[in-house]
């Protein structure tokens with residue numbers, strides 16, 4: 070069976086059965102934020118400096134919120150203003166996939182990557198998803214305002 074799948078080009082690993090891994094999911098994000106995560110000044114903010122955001126109080130919840138709820142600016146990042154719109158991925162990405170893609174952003178493409186392999190867990194994502202369902206989580210934009218010092 071494994072040989073047949075291999076012959077057909079199918080991946081039979083457990084990670085695929087549970088959902089796509091973070092690096093694979095990131096190809097969706099890369100359409101805007103680029104494969105390097107550097108973004109495009111004025112249009113798509115960079116993701117390479119997000120470990121600093123993650124380290125702030127409420128930072129992890131904010132990052133999960135952006136992927137689940139999307140983001141409607143304006144925001145400032147690295148001296149540039151962004152008044153764009155990012156769609157919500159809550160309907161299309163599982164908790165595992167959101168955790169995987171954010172962990173990949175924070176450890177795989179970041180300028181100063183976090184040492185922990187999976188800084189965002191599926192449980193973290195599930196908790197934020199629940200708050201969104203309860204309508205007890207502010208918009209991503211409001212969360213980001215709270216992070217700015």
Ligand code: HEC
Pocket residue numbers: 094095097098099100101102112113114115116119132135136140141142143144145146151152153154155156158170171174213
């Ligand atoms: C269609 C284009 C597009 C795609 C696809 C996209 N984004 Fe975004 N993203 C944006 C835009 C535009 C903004 C800024 C929105 C604004 O100005 O309010 C943004 C903002 C963000 C931010 C906030 C950055 C900050 O400095 O606070 C994060 C985090 C983020 N995106 C992560 C992701 C991840 C992870 C994915 C893939 C699951 C993704 N984005 C997919 C366009 C996109």
